[in-house]
Amino acid sequence: MNGTRTSSRRAFALGLGALFATACERPSRPRGEVAFWFSYGGNNRKVLLELVERFHREQTAVRVVPTFQGDYFEGLVKLRTGLFVGAPPTLTHVVGEVVPYLAEAGVLERLDGVGADVTADLEPSLAQRGTFEGGEREPLVALPFNRSTPIAFFNRPLFEQLGLVPPTTWEELRDTARRGASTTALQRWGFECPIDWWFWMALVGQAGGRLVEGGRLTLGGEAGVRALELWQTMVHDDRTMRPPPGRDFNAWEASNGDFLAGRAAMIWTSTAFVKYLEDNASFAVGAAPLPGDVRRAVPTGGTFFVMPKGLPAHERDAGLAFLRWMMQPEQASEWARRTGYMPVSMRGRQALEDEGFFRAHPNFRVAVEQLAVADTWPWSPELFRVQREAVQPRLEAAVAERRSARAVLAEALAAVEAR
């Protein structure tokens, strides 16, 4: 009796052990399966899933399993968790600022296997080599996917009614915001822009600064200060700009919401929203490049495809096959046409031009043309932390509480040095 009890206990313990071992083992994906983690909602998700379906119809060797993983930053945490437990996806996409950080940590696979013809066709300013300072000297670990720049959107009928044109300088921006604002019955702001690192970087560039100057992180120096002061002036002195509530993408959504509801005459947001804003506005939406100050400048944004290192060869090859397909001009142009992101393939862009798409939809052309003044990002693993920890949280405080822009940026620099 005792022996029976002992052996059943042993069997239970062994069973439990086996269960744990199975749970902890890296999931082995069937040959040809690609686990693709993505971070889109709404129309972008719909377009992406339709592209995946088309990929499946065109071939049968590779099957892509797309899984939504929350916004970019939630997706990044899940990627890192996946890497840590040895169960990463085959493919995912991450924001540009994170690419050097992941690359320097040695967790990204080289993607040259996608084919020299594909990489040669990539729009230089949107590919790794043109997005990052010295990006061409680094191993190719990131392929552009949904790439964007900030652009201005304006309420076209309202602008016509008020005799306004999109501003081309900071002075004109203030003047347009002043004339576009209204304090009657329904409050309307002249200008709205998320108090976000990306838009601040645009202003820094326009004021003639760079994040890193002479190999040293300066946060733009005087240009960084002037950029912050412009927002402070428009919010507190002119009272024409609304800093939308919420952080990160919540603030972006608030800006879009105010614009669509007629509560903002003009907003700055990503070109990614061209299609969304055009489809959902009850008025004609106009788009324009951002104004300049001492020069015209915009940062690029959006995400890159990356592949974790150490995948089985068959899984890596399947992932590369899907990437190769996604980089083709047909897919690149369809993605751009249906979302507002920029076509990452030069031939894809030319195809859109040839078929008259940009003529018929001039708002989609704005970001593409603005690429001529796009600034590069430094290839630094610290870039991500500078953005998320040092600068981003302080921008909001500087604008909301009107703290000295100079002191805030000095504090941000000190925070970077102290980490």
Added chain:
Amino acid sequence: MSLKPARAYHPYAMLAPTLAVLVLFFLVPLGIAFRNSFFAWDLLTEPEPVGLGNYRALWASGELVAIASRTLGYSVVVVVASLALGLGLALALNREGRLYAFVRGAVFSAYVVSWVAVALLWLWLLDPQAGLVARVTKGLGFTPVDWLGNPSVVLFTLAGVTVWKITGYAMVIFLAGLQDVPRSVLEAAALDGAGPWQRFRRIVWPLLRPTATFVGTTGLILSFQAFDIVRVMTQGGPVRSSTIFVYAIYEQVFVNMRVGRASALTVVFFLLLVGLTGAQWFLWRKSSEGRVAT
């Protein structure tokens, strides 16, 4: 009937499943968090031992004190207001009749709605331009308050929404407590000339004290665990003025990718909650003993 177990290990065997869950999902993670709090780790590269560096960094930046103060302030408002409102509603609605039953049900209904739904509802109601509250305020000739955009108001706004949601729960617990107050004692007191206030103060409240302690303790724990409402309504802003403990922990891991600092915050959070619950329990015991002695 003997309560002695047939075999000595039987009670432990009965407790084992619960203990296993507690150990696996509470004590082990807490232990891991404690260990991680002494490392700088981003989940990608090798953890780097930093001793008390994470605690020091949180202290030196003022982050720890600011988060603890905000959380305590939020909790005080939530606990006091939900206790007072829950008790008041229970006393007012502890009557028979369909109307009272309907009102009790209506008040409690907020408690069963998910936090995300409640947060979205209030987000719409409190929108400074298009929200119902702003429209009514404007209609009455007042300047609307930016309930979620003003750093000095936002924490009270979140506390108010929390109170709105959990007051129904406090009311139901108090209603249950009121059932245990002997009617005969209340009638005898009334015959002796005690008014409603005296009856409440001398009879009802002393008998409801254990219920109030329970409501207060669960309210405290619940308010310390607040996350969804912050995530949906403010994302910790504006200017971090609504970044309370659980959201700060989330932010360290999901935004800043700092597992060590998040773990240090978790340890402090745990100790603070244990301390507060212990203090609350101690005060209750002391006041109960005092009552018995007199």
